[in-house]
Amino acid sequence: MIRALRHDDFDAVFTAFREAFSDYVVPLSPTRAQLQEMLTRRGWVPHLSVGAFDGARLAAFTLNGFDDGCAYDCGTGVVPSHRRRGLGREMTGFILPLLRDAGAERYVLEVIESNEPAIALYRAAGFQETRKLQCWTYDAEVSSTEPIARGAMRPEYCDVAPSWQNSTASIRRARDRFEIIGDEDGYAVVFPSNGDLAQLAVAPMARRRGVGTRLLRDAATLAGKPLRIINVDDRASGIAMFLEAAGARRTIRQLEMELLL
Numbered sequence: 001m002i003r004a005l006r007h008d009d010f011d012a013v014f015t016a017f018r019e020a021f022s023d024y025v026v027p028l029s030p031t032r033a034q035l036q037e038m039l040t041r042r043g044w045v046p047h048l049s050v051g052a053f054d055g056a057r058l059a060a061f062t063l064n065g066f067d068d069g070c071a072y073d074c075g076t077g078v079v080p081s082h083r084r085r086g087l088g089r090e091m092t093g094f095i096l097p098l099l100r101d102a103g104a105e106r107y108v109l110e111v112i113e114s115n116e117p118a119i120a121l122y123r124a125a126g127f128q129e130t131r132k133l134q135c136w137t138y139d140a141e142v143s144s145t146e147p148i149a150r151g152a153m154r155p156e157y158c159d160v161a162p163s164w165q166n167s168t169a170s171i172r173r174a175r176d177r178f179e180i181i182g183d184e185d186g187y188a189v190v191f192p193s194n195g196d197l198a199q200l201a202v203a204p205m206a207r208r209r210g211v212g213t214r215l216l217r218d219a220a221t222l223a224g225k226p227l228r229i230i231n232v233d234d235r236a237s238g239i240a241m242f243l244e245a246a247g248a249r250r251t252i253r254q255l256e257m258e259l260l261l
Contacts, residue, residue, distance in 0.1 A: 002094050005049040005061070010036075012051070012058040020060075020077025025112050026252060034194075041170045042074040043067050048102055050095045052078075052087045060087040062095055065164070071099045071261075072164045073109035076118075088118075092125045100261050107261055108164060110231065113253040127257040132234035133163060138197070138216060138248040139226040148218045151182035153189060157201035159238070163231035163256065166198045181218050186211045190219040190227070197227045200239075212242050231256075 005013065014032055021028035030038065043065030052060040059082040065072040078087055099107055110133065111118050155168060164170060171178060171189055178191045178198070186202035197219055202211045220227050231254060232239050244250075 001053045002050060002090055003053070004098060005046040005051050005063075007046050009046065009051060009058070012056075013061060013063065016051075016058040016061055016079055017075065017077060019079045021075075023080065024077075025114060037174065037176050039063060039065075039074055041174045042072060042165055043170065043173060044074050048095070048098055049074075050091045050098075052082070052091060054082065060091060062091050064095065064099070066099075066102060066104060067169055069103060069105045071102075071104040071107045073107070076109075088121050089124075092121070096125075096259075096261065104261050107259040108256065109258075110163065110254045110256050113255055119255065119257075122257050122259075125259065127259045129255050130258045131256045133231040133254040133256055134234060134240060135251045135254065136229040136232065136243050136248045137226050137251055138220060138229060138243070138246070140217070140220060140247050148181055148222060149183055151180050151187040153180055153199065154187055154201065154203070157186065157203050158199070159201075160233040160236050162199060163233075166231060168199075171198050179219075179222050181222065182215055185209075186215055188215040188219045190222055192223045195223040195225045195227045197229045200229075207238075213246055216246055216248075 014035055017035060018029050044063055045066045048064045048066055048071065050062050051058050060078040062076040063074040065074050076088065109122065109127070111122065153168060174191070176191055176193045178189055180187060180189050182188055184203065185206035188200040189198040190196065191198065200212065200215055200219070229243065229248065
């Protein structure tokens with residue numbers, strides 16, 4: 001049975017999510033609290049999400065967020081025992097009318113570039129590639145005895161729009177503590193609990209002066225663990241060059257895809 005999800009389906013979602021992503025390209029096994037926080041940041045709306053049930057068991061799901069006329073696929077998965085049954089296609093067909101009725105004008109998702117079956121499914125549904133995204137990790141041995149200045153987000157410093165999960169709206173939805181560091185020359189937003197570096201930007205007139213390197217190191221110091229830098233836009237070539245020079249390591253590449261509704 002395929003139906004829209006409800007808030008009280010979260011236990012089933014948690015179980016199915018861990019099973020579906022246990023053998024993913026990047027295996028995921030979040031705790032209950034971690035999954036709740038991830039979905040909170042991404043703006044999960046249960047009644048705009050869909051689940052395929054085998055009896056009482058949730059076998060497949062698409063978890064959607066919604067904000068300002070745009071829907072976002074927070075995560076789609078199928079447990080291993082129910083793959084290759086066309087559930088992904090059936091769920092897509094079920095959810096698109098719900099999103100249109102809710103006023104969604106666009107539907108956005110990200111998919112790992114090597115996940116060819118998923119990309120083929122999305123293209124068949126009408127999704128088009130909008131940009132390529134890079135993911136990095138920064139694992140430098142850093143420490144600082146100097147005070148770390150707290151700052152403010154300055155989106156105008158960003159050369160390209162952040163991806164959904166790194167947007168200012170997503171950051172503001174978070175229940176986990178995040179820190180905004182920097183000054184008028186630049187800023188960074190880091191989540192110490194998991195090392196997510198959601199945003200880092202330097203004012204155009206302050207670039208190539210070591211501001212970004214200082215922010216990266218201060219963020220790593222605050223987190224006390226390797227930083228996860230997710231979804232750097234391929235078009236922001238300067239950021240990729242900066243991260244590589246700073247010693248960060250590229251992990252995976254993703255495609256951002258969009259369907260106009």
